[in-house]
Amino acid sequence: MRDVIITGIGQTPVGELWDKSLRHLGHDAVVAAMQDAGIEQADALYVGNMLSGELSGQEHLATLIADFVGLRGIEAAKIEAACASGAAAVRAGIMAVASGMADVVIAAGVEKMTDTLPEDTTAGLALAADQEYEVAEGATFLALNAMLMQRYMHEYGVAKRDFAPFPVNAHANAQGNPNAMFRMAISAEKYERAPLVAPPINVMDSSPICDGAAAVVLVSGERASAFGQGKRGVRVAATAAATDTLAVHDRRDPLWLEAAYLSSRRAFAQAGLSPDDIDLFELHDAFSIMSVLALEACGFAERGRGVELGASGAITLGGRLPITTMGGLKARGHPVGATGVYQIVEIVQQLRGEAGANQLAHAHVGMAQNIGGSGATILTHILAGA
Amino acid sequence: MRDVIITGIGQTPVGELWDKSLRHLGHDAVVAAMQDAGIEQADALYVGNMLSGELSGQEHLATLIADFVGLRGIEAAKIEAACASGAAAVRAGIMAVASGMADVVIAAGVEKMTDTLPEDTTAGLALAADQEYEVAEGATFLALNAMLMQRYMHEYGVAKRDFAPFPVNAHANAQGNPNAMFRMAISAEKYERAPLVAPPINVMDSSPICDGAAAVVLVSGERASAFGQGKRGVRVAATAAATDTLAVHDRRDPLWLEAAYLSSRRAFAQAGLSPDDIDLFELHDAFSIMSVLALEACGFAERGRGVELGASGAITLGGRLPITTMGGLKARGHPVGATGVYQIVEIVQQLRGEAGANQLAHAHVGMAQNIGGSGATILTHILAGA
Numbered sequence: 001m002r003d004v005i006i007t008g009i010g011q012t013p014v015g016e017l018w019d020k021s022l023r024h025l026g027h028d029a030v031v032a033a034m035q036d037a038g039i040e041q042a043d044a045l046y047v048g049n050m051l052s053g054e055l056s057g058q059e060h061l062a063t064l065i066a067d068f069v070g071l072r073g074i075e076a077a078k079i080e081a082a083c084a085s086g087a088a089a090v091r092a093g094i095m096a097v098a099s100g101m102a103d104v105v106i107a108a109g110v111e112k113m114t115d116t117l118p119e120d121t122t123a124g125l126a127l128a129a130d131q132e133y134e135v136a137e138g139a140t141f142l143a144l145n146a147m148l149m150q151r152y153m154h155e156y157g158v159a160k161r162d163f164a165p166f167p168v169n170a171h172a173n174a175q176g177n178p179n180a181m182f183r184m185a186i187s188a189e190k191y192e193r194a195p196l197v198a199p200p201i202n203v204m205d206s207s208p209i210c211d212g213a214a215a216v217v218l219v220s221g222e223r224a225s226a227f228g229q230g231k232r233g234v235r236v237a238a239t240a241a242a243t244d245t246l247a248v249h250d251r252r253d254p255l256w257l258e259a260a261y262l263s264s265r266r267a268f269a270q271a272g273l274s275p276d277d278i279d280l281f282e283l284h285d286a287f288s289i290m291s292v293l294a295l296e297a298c299g300f301a302e303r304g305r306g307v308e309l310g311a312s313g314a315i316t317l318g319g320r321l322p323i324t325t326m327g328g329l330k331a332r333g334h335p336v337g338a339t340g341v342y343q344i345v346e347i348v349q350q351l352r353g354e355a356g357a358n359q360l361a362h363a364h365v366g367m368a369q370n371i372g373g374s375g376a377t378i379l380t381h382i383l384a385g386a
Numbered sequence: 387m388r389d390v391i392i393t394g395i396g397q398t399p400v401g402e403l404w405d406k407s408l409r410h411l412g413h414d415a416v417v418a419a420m421q422d423a424g425i426e427q428a429d430a431l432y433v434g435n436m437l438s439g440e441l442s443g444q445e446h447l448a449t450l451i452a453d454f455v456g457l458r459g460i461e462a463a464k465i466e467a468a469c470a471s472g473a474a475a476v477r478a479g480i481m482a483v484a485s486g487m488a489d490v491v492i493a494a495g496v497e498k499m500t501d502t503l504p505e506d507t508t509a510g511l512a513l514a515a516d517q518e519y520e521v522a523e524g525a526t527f528l529a530l531n532a533m534l535m536q537r538y539m540h541e542y543g544v545a546k547r548d549f550a551p552f553p554v555n556a557h558a559n560a561q562g563n564p565n566a567m568f569r570m571a572i573s574a575e576k577y578e579r580a581p582l583v584a585p586p587i588n589v590m591d592s593s594p595i596c597d598g599a600a601a602v603v604l605v606s607g608e609r610a611s612a613f614g615q616g617k618r619g620v621r622v623a624a625t626a627a628a629t630d631t632l633a634v635h636d637r638r639d640p641l642w643l644e645a646a647y648l649s650s651r652r653a654f655a656q657a658g659l660s661p662d663d664i665d666l667f668e669l670h671d672a673f674s675i676m677s678v679l680a681l682e683a684c685g686f687a688e689r690g691r692g693v694e695l696g697a698s699g700a701i702t703l704g705g706r707l708p709i710t711t712m713g714g715l716k717a718r719g720h721p722v723g724a725t726g727v728y729q730i731v732e733i734v735q736q737l738r739g740e741a742g743a744n745q746l747a748h749a750h751v752g753m754a755q756n757i758g759g760s761g762a763t764i765l766t767h768i769l770a771g772a
Contacts, residue, residue, distance in 0.1 A: 001486040021518070044627070054439050057521065059513040060468040063629045063763045067636070073648050075627035076763060077474045078466040082446040088463045092478060099485035100387040101625070127445040132407070135443065239487070241430070241461035243449045250453070262459050377449045377462060 003221030004097045005233040005386055008037025009345040014181045014212035014333030016114040022056045026065035026110040029213035029338075033106060034069075037217035038227070043102035044075035048089030048109035049337035050082055054124045055116045065108070075102070082128035083286065084372030085109065086214070086340025087241075087379035093218045094239050103223050108215035109338035121209050125336070128373045130247040141286075142206070144248050144374045146198035149289040152255055153200065156304035160200050163288040164188040165310030167204045167330050170285060173317065174327030176357030177346075181210050181333035204330075205288040212335035214342040224386070234348045237273070237365070238382040240266035246376045259378035260297035260369065267367070267380040268299075275299040278382075279363050280350055281321055282343035284371035285328045294369055295323075298380075317358060325350060325358055340370030340379065347383050389607030390483045391619040391772055394423025395731040400567045400598035400719030402500040408442045412451035412496040415599035415724075419492060420455075423603035424613070429488035430461035434475030434495035435723035436468055440510045441502045451494070461488070468514030469672065470758030471495065472600070472726025473765035477625050479604045489609050494601035495724035507595050511722070514759045516633040527672075528592070530634050530760045532584035535675040538641055539586065542690035546586050549674040550574040551696030553590045553716050556671060559703065560713030562743030563732075567596050567719035590716075591674040598721035600728045610772070620734045623659070623751070624768040626652035632762045645764035646683035646755065653753070653766040654685075661685040664768075665749050666736055667707055668729035670757035671714045680755055681709075684766075703744060711736060711744055726756030726765065733769050 010032025012025055020028070026047065034040065047062040058064065062076035075096075081088040086109030093107035113121050126135045129144065152158060168188055174180035186204060194204040224233045242262035248254050268274055275298065285291040292306035300321060301309050314320040326332050326346040329339060347366035349355045355363075368381045396418025398411055406414070412433065420426065433448040444450065448462035467474040472495030479493035499507050512521045515530065538544060554574055560566035572590060580588040610619045628648035634640050654660055661684065671677040678692035686707060687695050700706040712718050712732040715725060733752035735741045741749075754767045 023518075050445055051439070053437070053510075053513050054445075056517065057513060058517040059436055059440075059466060060515070060632060060759055060762065061466075063467065063758065064516065064632045066629050067632045067762070073628050073630070073644070076467070076629045077478070077627070080445060080464040080466055081448065081462070092463070092481070095478070095481040095485045095487055098487065099481045101481055101484065124439075127439050127443060129446070130450065131442065131444040132409075241463070242459050243452050243462045244459070246446060246450045246453045258459065372449065373446055376446065376453070 001098045002100060004094045004218050004236040005221055005224040006216050006348055007219050007224055007233050008033040008217030009348045010036060011179055011214040011342060011345050012212055013179045014210050014335055017211040018114065022052055022058060022110060022112040023064055023068045025112065025211060025213035026108060027068050029215040030065065030069050030106055030108050033215035033217050039104060039217060042071060042074055042104045042106045044096055044105045045071060046089040046092040046107045047078045048085035048340060049078055049111060050080055050085050051111060051124045055121060056112050081377045082372030083336040084340055084370045084377045084379050085337035087370035087381060090216060090341060090344055090381065091239050091241060091379060094236055097218050097220050103220050105218045106215055107218060107341065108213060109341035110213035111335035111337040112211050113209045113335060114211050134247050141374065142198045142201060145287040145289055146201045148254060149200050152289055155255065158307055161192055162307040163205065164191040165315065166285060166288045166291045167191055169315050170324045170328040170330035173325055173358055174331030177326040177332055180327040180331055181208060182331045201287060207286045207329035207334035210333040210335050212333060212338045214338050214345045216341060216344055232352060233386040234351050235384050235386040237384040238267035238270035240270065241379045243377050244375055246373060248374045255293060257293045257297040257375045257378065259375055260294050263378045263380040264298040267382050271382045273365065273382065277365055278321065278367045280325050280360055280366045281323045282347055282368040283323050284369055285324055285330050286334055290371060317360060322360055325360065343368035343370060344381060351383060351385050387484045388486060390480045390604050390622040391607055391610040392602050392734055393605050393610055393619050394419040394603030395734045396422060397565055397600040397728060397731050398598055399565045400596050400721060403597040404500065408438055408444060408496060408498040409450055409454045411498065411597060411599035412494060413454050415601040416451060416455050416492055416494050419601035419603050425490060425603060428457060428460055428490045428492050430482055430491045431457060432475040432478040432493045433464045434471035434726060435464055435497060436466055436471050437497065437510045441507065442498050467763045468758030469722040470726055470756045470763045470765050471723035473756035473767060476602060476727060476730055476767065477627060477765060480622055480625050483604050483606050489606050491604045492601055493604060493727065494599060495727035496599035497721035497723040498597050499595045499721060500597050504595065520633050527760065528584045528587060531673040531675055532587045534640060535586050538675060541641065544693055547578055548693040549591065550577040551701065552671060552674045552677045553577055555701050556710045556714040556716040559711055559744055560717030563712040563718055566713040566717055567594055568717045587673060593672045593715035593720035596719040596721050598719060598724045600724050600731045602727060602730055618738060619772040620737050621770050621772040623770040624653035624656035626656065627765045629763050630761055632759060634760045641679060643679050643683040643761045643764065645761055646680050649764045649766040650684040653768050657768045659751065659768065663751055664753045666711055666746060666752045667709045668733055668754040669709050670755055671710055671716050672720055676757060703746060708746055711746065729754035729756060730767060737769060737771050
């Protein structure tokens with residue numbers, strides 16, 4: 001298997017981008033990544049996206065973006081794995097390069113969620129749950145996560161306020177990210193007083209509906225060296241994917257993210273690393289409870305003790321295991337099919353030393369984890385300085 | 387790059403399968419392929435599908451099918467490239483095995499199109515065209531193909547009746563395929579008198595709206611040998627993908643399928659073969675005009691002379707270049723995201739000598755070509771006896 005190096009990154013700001021259509025967002029991120037990598041052509045474009053058909057009336061999205069960017073003739077495909085679509089597109093790109101079928105691949109993620117009515121967007125997001133056995137009963141992702149959070153508080157005797165450090169950290173970090181949607185700090189008090197959406201989840205537990213696009217350029221190790229890109233390049237040390245039952249009620253233990261456990265274990269094995277080797281972790285904080293469950297399933301905390309990592313300060317920029325260093329899903333924003341690519345882009349920024357005000361002192365190995373549905377599809381990537 | 391061998395195939399009948407839901411169709415094809423390959427577990431499942439979100443209210447489809455089949459923990463992703471989604475899923479599976487990231491992969495295609503109102507299904511299919519510049523002007527795929535056919539007849543002085551051999555051949559071959567939707571022969575006279583849908587396209591030029599699913603098991607060469615599956619296995623000799631502009635009006639020459647030319651040229655180069663080496667060609671006869679344009683772009687006929695291959699009898703089971711040997715999109719049926727996988731499954735049947743009444747005397751090398759949109763995304767695969 002050939003080495004795969006990330007030589008270019010691109011992203012649009014995240015927000016309610018009403019002046020940009022789906023294809024324009026994709027274009028902007030792809031062109032930025034190509035310029036960053038210094039390339040004018042590629043062999044393939046994989047686009048992570050969940051809802052282009054439902055919300056923008058457009059399937060065949062990858063070919064459209066390739067066409068719109070002017071990448072005539074190249075391979076193109078859209079990859080869909082609900083909110084994990086972005087990381088799945090990156091993984092497809094890694095496989096194309098690793099297999100030798102391509103030398104230069106662009107993996108992008110794009111989502112347009114704010115041109116539709118909020119109830120239509122919410123209904124679209126519910127397509128990631130089991131249509132016949134969850135959605136038909138009225139379940140939304142908010143409801144499913146609320147039940148998980150309630151159960152967690154009950155099982156482990158944890159209070160609502162114990163979750164505060166996660167959104168507080170995300171918002172603190174978003175202040176230093178010019179592409180983040182919510183660039184303002186919040187206090188623990190503000191978190192506790194935020195309006196409830198589905199008890200115990202409040203507004204500050206919840207990532208926003210938004211638009212955005214991000215992209216990376218993936219090249220073979222030989223190609224990166226030949227083009228003198230080894231120095232700025234970031235190496236893909238591991239890529240892994242795993243699934244669980246689609247419906248939460250089918251799981252033996254709803255508080256255990258089996259797919260996070262499986263994919264992180266596979267990734268650690270590939271990279272020859274353990275949780276202690278990870279300098280930063282871009283995790284999938286779609287809701288606060290997901291951050292806690294992911295930290296436990298990946299081996300960063302004992303079961304029932306994930307919240308303690310928050311209380312200890314370990315998750316902040318100066319801590320032992322910084323998470324959501326550029327704002328995370330909560331404050332950078334969660335344009336669903338793009339999120340997994342934003343995570344990778346932000347780790348590259350940290351590993352290159354280009355994270356600006358949020359630059360970590362020690363950033364040599366970063367881990368990204370992208371979750372689809374309520375933990376049904378989970379991809380874990382580990383990146384390291386080349 | 388490692389050798390990739392197809393060791394199992396599965397398919398459901400194609401038709402209006404109102405007693406089977408999307409997940410049941412996917413289940414049936416995947417389980418049949420696993421039984422054929424003699425496996426009980428796999429590393430990944432890639433599912434080609436275009437319209438599950440729009441027509442069945444279900445995204446996150448690959449994980450759902452993995453869950454429903456009982457393939458707990460494996461990787462899963464849905465691949466979307468409009469009507470070329472099936473071949474794109476097979477290509478993703480080939481890359482996973484070729485790269486060494488997986489040893490055993492299932493690539494499936496599934497589509498459920500008949501549980502919705504015909505106008506909703508037609509609107510869904512139009513999502514493969516350019517939403518802002520084609521669909522907004524009222525274009526459907528039928529309309530776009532009608533314009534291509536009209537232009538072809540005008541440019542080359544070809545008559546409507548010259549297209550008859552293509553649907554006549556497809557229907558003749560479907561008689562011998564128990565999974566085909568339309569298992570009845572049609573005459574050239576019946577073709578000429580068929581009701582017009584969008585002049586000059588009539589009902590007999592058009593593939594049907596239908597349901598179906600197909601799957602293949604892909605394993606590494608070493609694994610196939612170790613399991614004694616080398617003998618029945620079929621080798622992937624080439625896989626290639628290419629794109630063109632999404633909108634037909636953006637092409638310099640609308641009668642030239644550039645992406646068919648590019649992907650077939652790349653496939654021939656990979657396999658070290660030329661058009662003369664191909665024993666059968668499963669082409670994408672969504673409309674009769676597409677068969678003719680594909681034969682020309684892939685080098686089987688001169689420009690403007692594709693119809694002559696039909697008139698000569700070369701395309702029949704006993705001819706020099708048999709096409710649509712199990713009925714093609716026209717008569718086996720065209721469940722869009724599944725079609726590309728059906729094509730591969732049918733070539734494996736021919737190469738194994740398991741094509742029943744339709745078995746070719748010489749079937750050592752087969753080519754499949756799957757088209758998304760009006761030629762915007764085209765994948766070409768070449769398979770050979772292992």
